[in-house]
Amino acid sequence: MKHYKILVVDDEPANLQKLKRAFVEEYHVLSACSGEEALKILRAEPVDAIITDQKMPGMSGVELLEKSIGLNAEIIRIVLTGYTEVEDLIEAINTGRVYKYITKPWEPMNLRITLRKALEQLELTRENRRLSAELEKVNEKLRRENELLKSQVEAYFEPDNIIYKSRAMREILSLLSRVVQTDSTVLVQGETGTGKELVARYIHQKSRRANEIFIPVNCGAIAKELAESEFFGHVKGAFTGATAGKKGFFEMADRGTLFLDEIGEAPQDLQVKLLRVFEDSLIQPVGSQKPREVDVRIVASTNRNLREETEKGNFRQDLFYRINVFSIYIPPLRARKEDVRPLAEYFMRRMASQLNKKSLQLSPETIFIFENYHWPGNVRELENEVERMVILADGGLLMPDLISDPVRAGRNKARKSDSLKEQIGELEKRMILDTLNTCYQNKSQAARALGISRQTLITKLRKIQTIIASGNDSGQ
Numbered sequence: 001m002k003h004y005k006i007l008v009v010d011d012e013p014a015n016l017q018k019l020k021r022a023f024v025e026e027y028h029v030l031s032a033c034s035g036e037e038a039l040k041i042l043r044a045e046p047v048d049a050i051i052t053d054q055k056m057p058g059m060s061g062v063e064l065l066e067k068s069i070g071l072n073a074e075i076i077r078i079v080l081t082g083y084t085e086v087e088d089l090i091e092a093i094n095t096g097r098v099y100k101y102i103t104k105p106w107e108p109m110n111l112r113i114t115l116r117k118a119l120e121q122l123e124l125t126r127e128n129r130r131l132s133a134e135l136e137k138v139n140e141k142l143r144r145e146n147e148l149l150k151s152q153v154e155a156y157f158e159p160d161n162i163i164y165k166s167r168a169m170r171e172i173l174s175l176l177s178r179v180v181q182t183d184s185t186v187l188v189q190g191e192t193g194t195g196k197e198l199v200a201r202y203i204h205q206k207s208r209r210a211n212e213i214f215i216p217v218n219c220g221a222i223a224k225e226l227a228e229s230e231f232f233g234h235v236k237g238a239f240t241g242a243t244a245g246k247k248g249f250f251e252m253a254d255r256g257t258l259f260l261d262e263i264g265e266a267p268q269d270l271q272v273k274l275l276r277v278f279e280d281s282l283i284q285p286v287g288s289q290k291p292r293e294v295d296v297r298i299v300a301s302t303n304r305n306l307r308e309e310t311e312k313g314n315f316r317q318d319l320f321y322r323i324n325v326f327s328i329y330i331p332p333l334r335a336r337k338e339d340v341r342p343l344a345e346y347f348m349r350r351m352a353s354q355l356n357k358k359s360l361q362l363s364p365e366t367i368f369i370f371e372n373y374h375w376p377g378n379v380r381e382l383e384n385e386v387e388r389m390v391i392l393a394d395g396g397l398l399m400p401d402l403i404s405d406p407v408r409a410g411r412n413k414a415r416k417s418d419s420l421k422e423q424i425g426e427l428e429k430r431m432i433l434d435t436l437n438t439c440y441q442n443k444s445q446a447a448r449a450l451g452i453s454r455q456t457l458i459t460k461l462r463k464i465q466t467i468i469a470s471g472n473d474s475g476q
């Protein structure tokens with residue numbers, strides 16, 4: 001307690017001595033024999049508490065305390081007063097200018113307890129202030145971090161940066177322009193890394209919900225047992241450990257967009273419950289009797305062929321029909337070669353500006369290799385490849401020697417070891433499968449696009465399927 005400074009004030013030397021004696025063991029004590037002297041001390045150094053006699057020649061105790069407020073509003077103000085003078089102090093006490101009055105004759109013990117309580121309170125006030133300042137700082141930091149992350153995510157997925165040149169992508173965007181303003185569910189299909197999430201964010205940002213939240217949820221990454229509470233929330237006490245209620249993804253996304261990523265991976269139980277929400281827009285938190293209405297736009301994605309999964313019984317047919325209202329298929333990158341170059345250039349520029357490397361360019365050989373590689377990881381793989389090359393590059397042209405082995409080898413493999421017949425077979429297989437994908441698996445349409453009859457297509461497909469099934473697929 002020695003770090004607290006106490007100022008005692010009394011005009012009578014004997015009383016002053018008694019006051020000093022009462023506190024000197026516990027605190028750092030300063031003394032003054034008049035109000036004026038006390039103010040001088042207060043101006044010179046910080047003091048935690050004043051204990052003053054009321055009746056003094058010149059300045060009274062209460063007057064001193066009132067003046068002290070101007071110097072330090074927080075100071076503890078205690079006045080010692082004769083029993084008959086209490087009336088005069090009532091107003092000062094009521095307006096908070098005096099913390100406490102003690103009537104004379106006072107007991108050292110009482111006075112010590114009073115002061116200790118007041119100091120404890122003062123300490124709490126200071127501690128609270130410190131904590132709120134710290135909290136404010138932490139909040140400020142979190143807010144800044146949050147903004148930074150948001151801007152990074154936005155920059156990363158800046159939907160205006162959907163880069164394309166191919167007809168396939170142009171058609172997708174024109175198709176999207178018709179659906180973005182509605183609340184229709186959109187199903188985005190495509191291989192891994194083709195840009196399904198990018199398209200989902202594009203839909204959200206072009207919709208009337210753009211100012212609301214976009215919540216991406218990976219349906220395959222949520223433990224089966226937790227799925228219901230994660231999606232629909234729970235009320236307090238719904239199960240052991242549910243010490244507080246919690247909102248689920250649907251409620252969090254209210255008025256915004258919920259992106260159900262990898263919906264093909266959703267466990268069966270969840271599929272049933274999702275279907276129910278899609279049907280009536282009502283959710284029921286775990287442990288609650290009352291359904292709640294939500295206004296959520298759904299965009300779902302899958303890299304599996306959902307129709308096929310449905311036929312195999314892995315995905316509920318009724319749910320499939322619900323989400324297959326407006327379906328978009330993003331072709332793999334190898335099926336839209338025209339996009340390779342603009343994408344590579346875009347990723348190169350973005351990375352170069354991040355690393356402050358100027359005037360980089362893709363060499364024609366590099367572009368050739370890129371355009372002829374089959375990109376199993378699609379745009380994401382191209383993005384990683386280009387970023388890696390930019391990191392390694394010293395400047396100038398990005399030559400093929402910077403290309404990673406798998407990408408270079410992927411292209412060379414077919415050239416060196418395979419016979420012409422095998423290569424033609426491989427090319428035919430690719431063209432057929434890609435065209436089928438682009439035509440949403442519609443065989444007549446695909447056959448027309450390939451310039452062969454439907455029957456020929458079916459025969460060829462059967463052959464391809466036998467090769468794939470027997471494990472002789474040399475494709476990937």
Ligand SMILES: Nc1ncnc2c1ncn2[C@@H]1O[C@H](COP(=O)(O)OP(=O)(O)OP(=O)(O)O)[C@@H](O)[C@H]1O
Nearest residue numbers: 161162163191192193194195196197198303379380
């Ligand atoms: N047309 C495009 N223009 C610019 N960037 C693209 C384009 N398509 C994809 N990308 C980028 O490629 C990366 C992969 O895209 P995204 O995550 O949207 O793919 P995805 O289909 O959701 O993949 P997965 O199935 O693996 O989740 C992202 O960094 C994305 O910004």
Ligand SMILES: [Mg+2]
Nearest residue numbers: 193196197261
């Ligand atoms: Mg994704």
